[in-house]
Amino acid sequence: MLTRQIHRIVSLTITVVMVMGCQQSPEQNVTTPTRDAEQNAQQNKVIIYQVFTRLFGNTNTTNKPWGTIEENGVGKFADFSPKALNEIRKLGVSHVWYTGVPHHASVTDYSAFGIQPDDPDVVKGRAGSPYAVRDYYNVDPDLAVDPTRRLAEFEALIQRTHDAGLKVIIDIVPNHVARRYESLTRPETTFGIHDDTTVTYHKNNNFYYLPGEKFEIPDFTSQTEPLGGEAHPLVDGEFDEFPARWTGNGASKAKPDVNDWYETVKINYGVSPGSVNAFPAFPDSLSSDATLQQHANFWRGKTVPDSWIKFRDIALYWLDKGVDGFRYDMAEMVPVAFWSYLNSAIKQVNPDALLLAEVYQPALYRDYIHLGKMDYLYDKVDFYDSLKRIMQGNGNVSALDNIQQQYADIAPHMLHFLENHDEQRIASQNFAGDPLKGKPALVVSALISASPMLIYFGQEVGEDGSEALGFGQPTRTSIFDYGGVPAHQRWMNNGAFDGGALSEDEAALRDYYFRVLNIARTHPVASSGEYRSLQCTMLVDGMSDDPFVFAFQRHTESAQLISVSNFYSEKAVEVTLTVPDITQLDDSQRGAAIFTDLLSDTTHASHKIGGKRIIQLKLEPLQSVILSR
Template structure:
């Protein structure tokens, strides 16, 4: 049986403007000067070596390309954005203002911001890491203007016929005869006296065809036109190639030629699959190693976006993440049978294309009241499955490894369960791990260090086991007897011709279970073993269990634990 090739890289997501901030004296709605902000120089060789040591292979740096902000960098060629169409002092990382530039506030010298970005990228590559950059193709900032565009490039909307609601070669959608109105109830941290004027109003990024979107809409962005007439049955005009397609291809070429390794494509499913089928092969012709990751939430479209669109990886949110979250929260309806349903739906060629995670910037933090704060160590079985179920990539979000709670109120972001994207702030646990540039975690609590150790050992295990990197998968749930706790314990095999592993995970937060795992004849035949002998290789056990001086017992799986057995 031919072994599969490895896709098992480990992504570390950085909310970039927060990542390097060491300031602890923070003001509600504070500016970048007042509250502090990451500089490209903060991503030093020492920092990168510390991240590489943790097992990360790719850095997903969220919020590098220049987006709308309330900060004033007009002295450096970046026009001031109107505060009524910016979310928070920092602004949304997904309201792109200049596709050909980086945020001036990330540079020690804003006039040399691109040079500082390029120097950081060189350091990342020199440390053996790869950079994933956001590509936001569905929408951009309402006041888009590029002061850094290459010669011959025209800004989006320059040649639009604004008296038409739709034209295949317009870059935007318009509402002729209207004027844009700021959402009702929007509070601005920066006072303004001059109103924002937009005539005619453009359609907002989340397909809101209204001159006055709500404050919960993507009001700070405008929808890009890919040649789909939404107001007339979504009729498509893809031949000749729409101008928007050509402009965004140029953007991808620009960043690819700078050495960016991967693109995380924001809300990729809101952009027609035909566009991806057009641009992705062209970028891979320039740099075959560049990978494309799609943020996508509609499973019925997975096949198209992988096999027609050409994406390398898709977010596995509506699938494994949702199933694991139910188990971690111990909801009454939660069952590990949901995991079986996930892999069945993603079987065949799908599994290696799924990027899996337990946290990202959109989801609530694990250690928050609305998730698993009551039982942080439910992370162990869930993350083992996230990392080991198949051989697609895994993603971590900065602070996750320390149990970040994100319980501070920053400004625009008032939810005490997510790290802010929109404010100049910090990530408190991560800040203590950085320890003023030592990157040694000396200021972490005992429990935070224990959680960090779990992630470190798990990633070390993942990197060291060919069966996890590139092996086959076999779900054992169906073969277990009536004594097996099928709602709480999940068992599966990962194997190559030379290495075979049995992995068993217990999601019960209270009860231990004796292990009597049945490995059926079909599985033994596929692994080419006649008799099964198990040896415990790795035990991931919560510290509360270890604190009772209980040594791992191969026949007994403690609460919220995961065992890896070698099969010989």
């Protein structure tokens, strides 16, 4: 029996070499950390848990379309109990990204607390977009048990988060603010109060203007109509803004289109409408390997536009409150030079601050990392988009290997995710229709490189985002409306945070996330080491180049992982894998070596035949193995 098995292995090994003809050199497959990544290397991988703060603790299950805060309920800072935070940490998480913390525009009336009501004509939804910030020096009153103490309640949450062994990330939205931005906490910092509104542009104006023109409300559709058509004293088709200002997405017209970011106003960073910069250019000394200190030294004493100073002061204010990092919304719409100025200033105060940017243009990635001094960028365009197509059954896993090699030099800087507040839920019908289809993608995303991994709350229990809550549409959990998140609420179990109301399938899915994320968080090769593709040394059901089975190796001198994932949802596969030996790991050049699957605790024997090590596996639909020695 053993002799027959060995002959089969030898035969399959020869077939691999003959069919594939694809012996790539290690240099083509190695993920090499950049200088900054090496200097800032952490012992464990960064795992970020994004929570939409307003929704996380809400136990109300009404979910009435366009429901008020009283009808649909709202979560509070206080809902993040020590128990809740400890359960998040045990999932393998290192950082919590509290989305929607800064005070943003909302239709809910807080005038009793001295907060001027917002006009529904320039608010999306009833709860409002968290990316239409109206006061950067305070937090959203929705989130506080006592709105008069809302900042103190958030400071207490920061302390509870730290006590749980977690770090805190919040949003900074540098490209735009709410149309009615007014800081009640620090009135002297309000954007635009010193602007010259008689001109379209001045380098120290915070906004761009349309002199002599009055702002006009866009022509709404039935879907975007304020409050879903409900009567309201302020829904009158008017908003007092003269002169009109450019809209957040750069629309330079007094009457923006309904598809523009009409609820926001674009910030001016000293870039004229003709794209002339009113700030110093990068000198040659600030090349790709310049240090943060060199960047900070360059900006010291330089004259920069007023908006730069305002956002620097905002970031430093939150660092002083104990915040450990920032997620920058639409960072690519703001000059790279500003990020050099801001991020080097932040790192002078907190060298360990985590700086994550939303950038969607791959051609800009290296500039925002090397010159803008970002720690991490979204790996959406290319990696996430490719994974989504594969999960939907119309992609090819070869794209993942190509992307990994294309971005090998910056791979540790690229944040991986399968869901966030902008993207469709995996379980939604417009994405995969089944949360289990995210399982192999989770393994690949979490382990293919040293990059951080982001999980969106509810993802780990299969939330499908099917609620139609008003302005926000199903498939994405709404960020504009009041509501509850059903699968997440079952895990929350009325504040027990023990998963007691989850279905058996939901609990099993969460356990799978627990296993994968903790492997990614703690295994020695997950946050360092080299990547090597195994696509060229693999047969699937005796054939090469299978579009839905993906294999790779990660290794250091003392440890290795081999990951093989089957993206087929209804097909089991037989895999024969030729694995390169890591010399330091091998006690013998002959005989079997035993690998353990860290997901199932089962063992798999490999055999050294003709100088090659062979592993045979059977993978069930959507199964992955993570093999370690």
